[in-house]
Amino acid sequence: MSRQRIAIIGAGPSGIAALRAFESAQRAGAKIPEIVTYEKQDDWGGQWNYDWRSGTDRYGEPVHSSMYRNLWSNGPKEALEFAEYTFDQHFGRPISSYPPREVLWDYIDGRVRRSKVKNKVQFSTAVRWVDYDRDQDTFTVTVENLRSGKTTSSEFDRVIVASGHFSFPNVPDFEGIETFPGSVRHAHDFRGAEALDGKRVLLIGASYSAEDIGVQAHKMGAASVTMSYRTSPMGYDWPDGIEELPLLDRFEGQTVHFSNGETREFDAVILCTGYLHKYPFLPAELALQSPNNIYPAGLYRGVVWQKNPRLYYLGAQDQWFTFNMFDAQAWYVRDLILGRAALPAAEQRAAHMRTWRNRFQELDGDADDVRFQGDYIRDLIEATDYPMFDIDEVVQIFLDWKEDKVKNILTYRDKNHRSVMTGTMATTHHTPWLEELDDSLERYLSTPAAAAAPTDSDQATETVVISEEISVNGVDGHARVNVR
Structure with missing residues (x-):
């Protein structure tokens, strides 16, 4: 055979x-x-x-x-x-x-x-x-x-x-969206929140993409973040500057009308509408x-x-x-x-x-x-x-993760969990997530505190600790544990 x-x-x-x-x-x-x-x-x-x-x-x-x-x-x-x-x-x-x-x-x-x-x-x-x-x-x-x-x-x-x-992004149509003068993109094409600094941002969707891009935009200095939901709000205790409103009704230029009669003006729209x-x-x-x-x-x-x-x-x-x-x-x-x-x-x-x-x-x-x-x-x-x-x-x-997010949507990433495979308790990252603006592997595995107070020339640069077994390199909706 x-x-x-x-x-x-x-x-x-x-x-x-x-x-x-x-x-x-x-x-x-x-x-x-x-x-x-x-x-x-x-x-x-x-x-x-x-x-x-x-x-x-x-x-x-x-x-x-x-x-x-x-x-x-x-x-x-x-x-x-x-x-x-x-x-x-x-x-x-x-x-x-x-x-x-x-x-x-x-x-x-x-x-x-x-x-x-x-x-x-x-x-x-x-x-x-x-x-x-x-x-x-x-x-x-x-x-x-x-x-x-x-x-x-x-x-x-x-x-x-x-x-x-x-x-393959799901891209719905909205009345008047062609009149919106700002940027419009699907979450699939989103590549970073830095450009949203100072912007009024509308996220259409109420799942993991909207949640994560919303808090990223807030972290990177967006002037405001509004999430528009179709069925029900996510309902987290959002910080000042983030809000949820029901499904939008129509666009009129920069002005967006929502189904509850409220209006807002925006500079950028991101469609978090699934795949x-x-x-x-x-x-x-x-x-x-x-x-x-x-x-x-x-x-x-x-x-x-x-x-x-x-x-x-x-x-x-x-x-x-x-x-x-x-x-x-x-x-x-x-x-x-x-x-x-x-x-x-x-x-x-x-x-x-x-x-x-x-x-x-x-x-x-x-x-x-x-x-x-x-x-x-x-x-x-x-x-x-x-x-x-x-x-x-x-x-x-x-379930604990879900509860942590309800308690504080901005700090749940600072919580630690124990591996079910090895019993190892996770460590606390050297910088709180909300303050960490460098997401590189080198930065993540480094010990920046040692670099802040060098005692001799050998400590004058940031230390990077990596297992000898590995080398440093340079992933089927939305994102849960992975990007969706």
Whole structure:
């Protein structure tokens, strides 16, 4: 029997999880398929691979990442930690619970930095189309090398879609918005809050993107921040200068009319209106079409495309858990492909999906949502050899995080949590988040107090402490623990 060929589309955290899953099996002595991963960016990391560009990239392709320069994790790192590669293992010391983007990218990259899985990735390569041949039971994947412009096609036995679903912005229309003289952009194109200094800012939306960009704008000196909600306000104890108003009714130049009759004038508008499940490289019979939710219809155990169980999706859910959920999904998909796990018949898969979808339909609020996703991850891990971790404790970390935000939306990032993987308590970052304007890896891992009072020439420069095991480098809605 010939060796299977597997295509992975995307080398963000989900695609890397798939590569790592197969690598783990291979290290244990298993024979794995031939794997080819296509990544349209020049490096891996997906959303966490920051690009200053917006709109189109250097090749004229739509920019994938929604990451902005001064983003810090807006959920505890202890909730996303890999079970088989901890923050302690990577950094060699405790770090704070809410690191900035570059630190998280270094962690993602570090897990696979010294492996050979990067050899399985074709970078700067965009997938143009995927065809499925029913007679041959194979996929033909057509790609373009963006550097050379060359287009090629290859056959694969199975396809893993790991391209994420937070890259195609949902851009609604508003009456009169064409008359607004200031800047208008979607959160996908937002690259930093420094330019909002002194500006009156309107954020349309009431979820994690609006929340985080709003407090970033406040931190960077915006004159005022107004968030317009459609259904209900976030309801935090906002500081002076931040407010929530109901959905806007119309624009008249700089003046915005809201549905409660109030008006405000603005200099900048940011649409925090979510993202579309969009897979332009897939025909309709293979493409997931779903609102952003934690249990999309059509995916058995959240990963297997019911209409064609040789096609898989990773990270297609709305996300509370992130990196460790992608791992749980990747390990399960790997075991299906390797024949370690049996795939039930279509009728049994449908019944399983109905059971989970019925439970999903009954969820009422964030606490229910996070517990549901925790149970979903537990169900996947129990079917594989991925290390089980205390999922209930991670759920509690999420609930504590929510409470911390209610207490103070500007200081919750200064709180510490304990790792469920190692028991290590996070340290307090040397500078409160509201005062920290440098989000670089070097600054984050430094000890600036030592530089402030040098005792000899050796202490005259800021010290950077990094584990000897790592090197310093230079990520599927909105943002929770990752950018969304």
